[in-house]
Amino acid sequence: MNDTTPRLDSKLLQVKNLNVTFVSAGVAVQAVSQLSFELDAGETLGIVGESGSGKTAAMMSLVKLLPMPPARIEADEVRFEGADLLRLSQQELRRIRGRRIGIVFQEPMTALNPYLTVGYQLTEGIIAHTRCKRTEARARAVEMLEQVGVSEPIRRMSSYPHELSGGMRQRVMIAMALLLNPSLLIADEPTTALDVTVEAQILDLIMKLRDRLGMAVIWITHNLGVVAETCTRTAVMYAGKIVEVAPTAALFESPRHPYTEALIGALPAFHPRKEPLRGLNGAPPDLSCLPSGCPFEPRCSYAMPDCRRTSPELKEIAAGRCSACLRVQRGEW
């Protein structure tokens, strides 16, 4: 039941020109526009950006987990293990959700069903995908709980989510996402709702499981610190677009987009010196009426007249590095 699909190239996931639009009351909000990226098997890609930059909408749209309507998802291609996800039937897509692509959500408090036991919520996925017996599914669920560090897993199987702590619930979420050995895990800010000590444990756990199970991870976060620790490559999103992609170390060392630079500059330095925090001036643009030029232009300290006229596309500027800045592309920065 593991990966039986023949893989012709090494790319696990290829997304070409993904657009997500939310239409309600006649107003169209372009949450994600012209998004393209690739992911190798076993790779960890970080997606960073502020709230509303479209990171969650983009990743959820890959497996159509957005309410439609109001969401409208279009793409030239979302190729995953040889299948174009957006052109699959509902039933074919269901065979991929949970089995080949696992998802860990942000809020462990609300992402688990309060009416059902942990055991039920773990086993139902196994049973739906593999048609195995309940006892077999239970044994597998218990084993998985053990792997994610839940103590007394057999007793926990009959607990309800409200009887567990936040960190414990997130461990259950992770177990749930990894039960069927997916080749891709989408982690949507899995540690945002947890306190820092638990956050470190959960980060550690996901990375260990990634190495053990050999899956690829897309890590959605607004926390650059998390990205630096976990991701081999990082994509920075702004106003529904990827503005820069680079290997994580290179991105932090020499950002090639003014927005990335500003984000890194806004990280509070761990110094005893009392330096004022450097934030970003202004607010992200209104996604229902984007400017014709570069969306970051109004807040950019390097802006030039041309930036207001043309919206730069994401282009390769060096091996493995892409940027959507006009200045960078012209070699002026």
Add this chain to the structure above:
Amino acid sequence: MAGFFVRRLMEFIPVVFLVITLTFFLVRLAPGGPFSGEKFVSEEALRQIEAQYNLDAPLFVQYWDYLTDVLRGDLGPSLKRPNRSVTEWIKLKFPVSLELGLYGLFVALFIGLPAGVLAARYQNTWIDRVTMSGATAGICIPNFVLGPLLVLVFAIWLGWLPVALWEKPVDKILPSLTLGVVYAAYIARLSRTAMIEVLSQDFIRTARAKGLSEFQVVFRHALPGALQPVVAFLGPAAAGLLTGSFVVENIFRVPGLGTEFIKAALNRDYTMIMGTVLVFAVLILFFNLLVDLIHAWIDPRLRHD
């Protein structure tokens, strides 16, 4: 669990006591008495009848006597139809109302709930609009219009069902529908709203992310949450349904308790009024208890004991 049950049953006592007291004095506050409508009764005879039923005693003495009788399980004789005691009348009429009420409850649940779930799942489509228009109509049309309308169509024009009988199973279709439709309409609206709310929750997205079928998502993950307001509504509604509807029982000549209650009130049949109110009160209390139990059964977060 047993402790919880006993504690809740103990709470019945003060409530029932209060209901008896209020009803006892309120019905006597109303002008006229059980025998004031009788024709050609001499003062002498009237006083004799009143003395026979203890109605000439001071009010508080009557009240005390009634209370002690109730404690002994005696609800007294019917003042207007003395051939049977109130207990006997209730034993005779209540099962009929209970049966009709149960059918009405089935109609309410088995039409209302699927309609609401369907409308919520296909929100803002024609399915939603058709079911919700139906529900609105169901709430707007009073049962004294719906009943005769159903009789006209199914009994008189089509001739499929009897006009007004209460013997064979087919006789019971029209009264049950007439009784249950309003409740079905309420349940449809309630469950639709609740279902839409639940379907927008995060844990529904989690269920979909697991690759579950839409059936599993709707019925296993969403329905329990959507049932809560329906259960809350059904408690008092069920008590009302089971004690009989005056209107429906009258349209279809159903020999139930609802009719008796209204007749007793109009005739100032004090003991009959007291008896039926008592049944009604106990039933409401019982269903409120049942509702709490069902709530806790559905939602594990409510299980304290």
